[in-house]
Amino acid sequence: MNPWTVIVADLRHLRWVAWAVPLLVAVAVAIGVAVSAQERALRTSSARAADDFDILIGAPGSQTQLVLSTVYLQPEAVPLVSGAVLKALGEDARVAAAAPIGFGDSVRGYPVIGTTADFASRWGRIAPSEGRLFQAEQEAVIGADVKLALGEDITPAHGLAHSRSPLGVETAEERGHQHGGNFYRIVGRLPALGSPWDRAILVPIESIWHIHGFGNGHAAETAAIGMPFDAKHVPGVPAIAVRPKSIAAAYALRGQYRQGGTMAVFPAEVLVSAYRTMGDIRDALVVLSGLNSALVFIALILLLVAMAGMRRRRYAVLRALGAPRRYVLLAVWLQSVLLLAGGALAGLPLAFLTARVAAALIEASTGLHLPVTIGAPDLLFVLVLITLGSLLSLVPALVGYRTPVGTALRG
Amino acid sequence: MLHSAALDPPQRAAAPVRAEALTLDGIAVTVAEPGGGRMSILDIPALRIAPGQSLGIAGPSGAGKTTLLHVIAGLVLPQSGTVRWGGETVTSLAEEARDRWRRRHAGFVFQDFALVPEMSVLDNILLPATLTRWRVPAALRRDAVALAGRMGLARIDARTGALSRGEQQRVAVARALLPKPALLLADEPTASLDAENGKAVTRMLVDGARENGATFVVVSHDAALLGQLNRVIRLEAGRIASDDAV
Numbered sequence: 001m002n003p004w005t006v007i008v009a010d011l012r013h014l015r016w017v018a019w020a021v022p023l024l025v026a027v028a029v030a031i032g033v034a035v036s037a038q039e040r041a042l043r044t045s046s047a048r049a050a051d052d053f054d055i056l057i058g059a060p061g062s063q064t065q066l067v068l069s070t071v072y073l074q075p076e077a078v079p080l081v082s083g084a085v086l087k088a089l090g091e092d093a094r095v096a097a098a099a100p101i102g103f104g105d106s107v108r109g110y111p112v113i114g115t116t117a118d119f120a121s122r123w124g125r126i127a128p129s130e131g132r133l134f135q136a137e138q139e140a141v142i143g144a145d146v147k148l149a150l151g152e153d154i155t156p157a158h159g160l161a162h163s164r165s166p167l168g169v170e171t172a173e174e175r176g177h178q179h180g181g182n183f184y185r186i187v188g189r190l191p192a193l194g195s196p197w198d199r200a201i202l203v204p205i206e207s208i209w210h211i212h213g214f215g216n217g218h219a220a221e222t223a224a225i226g227m228p229f230d231a232k233h234v235p236g237v238p239a240i241a242v243r244p245k246s247i248a249a250a251y252a253l254r255g256q257y258r259q260g261g262t263m264a265v266f267p268a269e270v271l272v273s274a275y276r277t278m279g280d281i282r283d284a285l286v287v288l289s290g291l292n293s294a295l296v297f298i299a300l301i302l303l304l305v306a307m308a309g310m311r312r313r314r315y316a317v318l319r320a321l322g323a324p325r326r327y328v329l330l331a332v333w334l335q336s337v338l339l340l341a342g343g344a345l346a347g348l349p350l351a352f353l354t355a356r357v358a359a360a361l362i363e364a365s366t367g368l369h370l371p372v373t374i375g376a377p378d379l380l381f382v383l384v385l386i387t388l389g390s391l392l393s394l395v396p397a398l399v400g401y402r403t404p405v406g407t408a409l410r411g
Numbered sequence: 412m413l414h415s416a417a418l419d420p421p422q423r424a425a426a427p428v429r430a431e432a433l434t435l436d437g438i439a440v441t442v443a444e445p446g447g448g449r450m451s452i453l454d455i456p457a458l459r460i461a462p463g464q465s466l467g468i469a470g471p472s473g474a475g476k477t478t479l480l481h482v483i484a485g486l487v488l489p490q491s492g493t494v495r496w497g498g499e500t501v502t503s504l505a506e507e508a509r510d511r512w513r514r515r516h517a518g519f520v521f522q523d524f525a526l527v528p529e530m531s532v533l534d535n536i537l538l539p540a541t542l543t544r545w546r547v548p549a550a551l552r553r554d555a556v557a558l559a560g561r562m563g564l565a566r567i568d569a570r571t572g573a574l575s576r577g578e579q580q581r582v583a584v585a586r587a588l589l590p591k592p593a594l595l596l597a598d599e600p601t602a603s604l605d606a607e608n609g610k611a612v613t614r615m616l617v618d619g620a621r622e623n624g625a626t627f628v629v630v631s632h633d634a635a636l637l638g639q640l641n642r643v644i645r646l647e648a649g650r651i652a653s654d655d656a657v
Contacts, residue, residue, distance in 0.1 A: 002541040005527075005534045012529035317525040320486055321586075322514025323542045324507060406487035409521075410477065 003331035006318065010311065010335050018339065021300055025343025026350050028296040029385060032289035033351030033378045038358055039282040041370040043275055046072075049195035049368060050267040052122045055242040055250060057081060057089070057257050063265045064274070070101050070239045071267055072366065073111050073196040077104070081262055083217065083234025089242060090228035094249035097123055098227065100205045100237040105156040108174070109165040110146050112156045113200045114208035114237075116226045120190070123243055131188030137207040137216070137225060140184035143200045144192035145367065154201070155183045156211070167199065179211050196367035209235045293385060297340065297392055304336045304396040315400050316408030325401055333390075333397035340389030344382050348374055428463035430593040430626040431497030433483065435459075438492035440478055440649075453478050453489070453649045465620060465627040467637040470646035476630040477598055479646065483628060484517055484596055485509040496594070514542060518587030518625075520616065522599035524579045526586075528572025532564055535571050536585045551589070558585045562615060577608030584612060588619040595620045597629040601636050613639055 011018045050071045058066045059079035068074040089098040099119035105112040117133040118124070120141055131150050134141050142148055147168045157177040165171040184203055192198055204225045206216040214235035216223070223230075244250040250266070257264035308315075315328045352374050359370035440453035453475040460466050468476045481487040483494060485501045494501045501512055526535045536555045540547045559567050562581040566574075571582055580600065587595060597616060601609035613636045620627035629636065637643050645653040 001543055002545045005530055005538065005541060009527045009529035009534075313525070314527065317521070318538075318542070319510070320484065320513070320519050320521075320525075321539045321542065322510055322517070324510045327542055406478075406481050409481070409486065 001324075001327050001330065003327055003334060006331045007335045007338070010307075010314075010331070011338070013311075014307070017303075021303070021339045022343030022346055024296050025293075025300065025340055025389075026346040028289070028293040029344050029347025029382060030350035030354050032286055032293060033347060033374065033381060034354040034358065035285045035289060036282060036381075037351060037355040037372050037374060037378060038370070039278060040375070041355070041359060041372045042278070042362075042368075045194060045368050045370050046274075047268070047271060049193070049197075050271055052119075052125065052243075053241050053267045054244055055253055055257075055264055056267055057085060057240040057242060057262055057264045058238060060261065060263045063263065063270050066239060066263065066265060067267045067270045069103065070241070071195070072368065073103065073113070073200060075103075075106075075111065078238040080236030080238055081240065083229065083231075083236050085257070085262055086217075086237060086240055087229050087231075087234045089240060090230075092253075094245055094253055095242055096245045097243040099241050100229075101239045101241055102205050102208045102237050104238075105158055105179075105208065105211075106165070106174070107154045107156050107201055108148075108170045109167040110142075110148075110199055110201050112140075112208075113197075113202050114205035115202055115241075116205065118226060119241060120202045122193075126191055126193070128188035129191040131186075133188055134202070134204055135187075135225070137204050137210065138184055139187045140201050140203045141188040141190060142186055142202070143190055143198040145198040146189075146201060148186055148201075150186050150189065152186050153183045154186065155179065156201075156203075182207075182211050192369070194369035194371075198369075199367045205237065297385075297389060300340065301336070301392045301395055304332075304339070304393070305399050308332050308396040308399040311400070312403045312408040315403055316405045319405040320409060328403075329397045329401040332400035333393050336393030336396050337386075337390050340393060341386045344385045344389060348378065348382060351378065426622050426624040429624040430462040431499075432462050432495075433460040433594070433626060433628075434493075434495040435483070436493050436495075438479075438482060438489045438494070440475070440482065440487065440489045451649055453482065455479065455492070455651060458644070458651070460626055460628065463621075463624055463626055464642060465617065465640040466629070467640040467643035468628065468630045468646060469632055469637060469643055470652070474646040475649040476646050478649075480596055480598055480628065480630050483594075484519065485513055514539070514590075516592055517594045517596055518590060518592035520580075520583050520587045520595075520597035520600045522602045524576075524583045524603075526571045526579055526582055528570070530571055531568050532559060532571055532574070532582050533567040535582050536567075536589055538586060539590055555585070555589055558589055563611075577604055577611070580604055580608065580612050581615065584615045584619065588615075588623070591623045591625075593623065593625050595623070595625045595627045597627075597631075599630055599632075601631065601633045606635075609633060610635060 053071055056066055056070055059081045061079055065076060066078060069076050069078050086100055089095050097118060099116045102114035103111055120133055121127065128141060155178045157174045158179060165174045206225050209215060209217055215231060217229040217231050217234045219230045242253060244253055254264040318328060355372040359372050363369055435455055435458040438453060438455040441449040441451050444450050468479060470476050478487060482489055488502060501509060504512060533555060536559060537547050540551055556567060562585045564578060564581055571579060600616060601612055604612060617639045631637055642656040644651050
């Protein structure tokens with residue numbers, strides 16, 4: 001029994017519809033798969049971006065905003081936490097390392113972040129891919145995606161939280177806000193982190209304080225840059241990243257700095273609650289796209305049932321030529337399965353492409369690199385759809401199967 | 412575009428008769444009427460067709476000609492009566508077995524050709540061979556090509572839907588003849604053809620049946636076709652009104 005020639009002929013008979021049907025299925029499947037692939041990538045990548053921020057300490061306010069501004073460098077004004085906290089943390093036995101993170105200035109749309117060389121190297125986890133880390137106040141090290149050259153001199157512009165220049169462009173507005181006479185020389189470039197920090201220009205926090213007229217945070221004017229900050233009045237900073245010595249120390253520190261004019265958060269914890277919301281949205285979208293796929297499937301099955309009805313005479317002729325009923329059943333079933341399963345399979349690469357395009361758009365606007373992958377759950381989803389499609393395909397097949405030959409031959 | 416050989420084939424010797432006697436007894440086919448009663452559309456107390464005979468079924472539209480042909484082919488089961496092919500009672504076979512019987516013994520030609528227009532000429536001719544087999548044997552494929560040649564079909568790879576009506580019916584005749592059926596059935600095979608093509612198809616069917624030693628049963632109102640047959644019965648309102656063999 002070889003229904004292949006009949007199947008090919010029937011598909012040819014459908015003409016462009018034979019392409020449109022799998023395409024519709026592919027689009028429906030791709031939407032569902034792309035949504036979950038995208039959400040997975042966003043989770044992985046946002047978690048990775050928060051890797052080196054064990055505890056963040058800031059002034060009381062929105063925990064989410066503190067994380068967004070510090071980890072994802074979202075340009076938003078954040079209240080300052082007293083420099084005394086920074087000083088105290090530097091002397092705290094539970095703290096392995098602490099670093100101020102100051103933001104607000106920018107150069108050609110790239111945020112300028114004041115911190116320590118220790119944090120610029122992510123507590124020693126990464127080394128510059130080119131050049132070296134900053135060693136003096138007038139030096140800067142740039143993220144992997146900053147389109148500036150080593151040796152170049154740059155002048156930071158103040159504020160502009162909501163009106164950063166487009167990346168790499170120096171606008172007239174930016175020039176108007178430049179801190180006259182203050183410039184940095186780029187001395188190094190960091191390797192890619194896959195996070196918004198790849199677009200940042202890192203400078204010593206002391207230089208930021210200096211530019212804004214607060215001194216350098218050290219007891220001596222000539223002290224080396226970096227921790228500890230031992231001035232009588234260490235200037236305030238928007239956020240302090242703290243690496244605790246142990247998990248117990250982490251909880252103790254958070255407990256202590258949750259009160260008394262400061263706020264302490266575990267960014268990972270903030271992300272978990274964000275993921276919960278994101279997961280709910282993902283679930284809703286997946287259910288919607290599942291319904292969407294179901295509707296497309298049902299519509300196509302109706303089309304195929306109608307086609308089987310229109311072809312009742314063709315199938316009756318096959319029967320008159322001696323075809324067993326199951327030959328007709330197999331021919332109609334297989335062509336429906338081919339159309340639906342072919343579409344569902346084509347949905348996978350389409351989903352990958354869609355998710356990649358969406359990831360590129362998100363990366364362009366946030367700097368967050370999204371590693372999109374099609375994984376086992378997606379394959380399972382498609383497998384379930386193919387099984388479902390194969391079962392539904394029995395409907396048109398049974399229409400062909402049950403056609404009475406005598407009347408259909410006259411039809 | 413007719414091949415001269417198709418119009419005027421060399422006379423081939425009739426093969427020994429392979430057909431069995433076809434015997435119909437007490438055949439009654441009725442359909443439900445809207446009022447609740449049943450209307451008789453076929454009532455044939457007895458019809459015996461000798462092995463190798465060629466029988467024409469004539470009569471006005473609605474006389475039950477096609478129904479009779481479908482009953483003989485086992486496509487329509489009568490409400491009562493039997494159809495026997497030699498010692499085998501076709502009407503008491505289960506559907507699967509009737510399909511098998513039809514596949515083994517019968518070839519069918521329809522008025523509107525009933526080809527698959529999207530298939531090539533060769534695939535259409537070989538279609539019955541794929542109903543039970545996965546691969547068509549090379550020898551059968553060669554036979555099909557040879558048969559197409561004898562039918563004057565030069566372009567065996569052409570899409571069948573693109574052929575002329577006369578060519579299409581010759582594809583249908585080749586499809587029916589390829590398995591060398593012992594029972595050749597045709598329903599108005601010349602009705603949608605012009606006279607010239609009708610004549611060619613008639614000759615192919617009559618010669619094809621004779622070469623296979625087959626019984627040939629054809630529904631037709633084409634006098635030229637009926638004139639080539641051993642015997643013609645005329646149906647009226649489901650009954651045999653005349654039988655020139657009687």
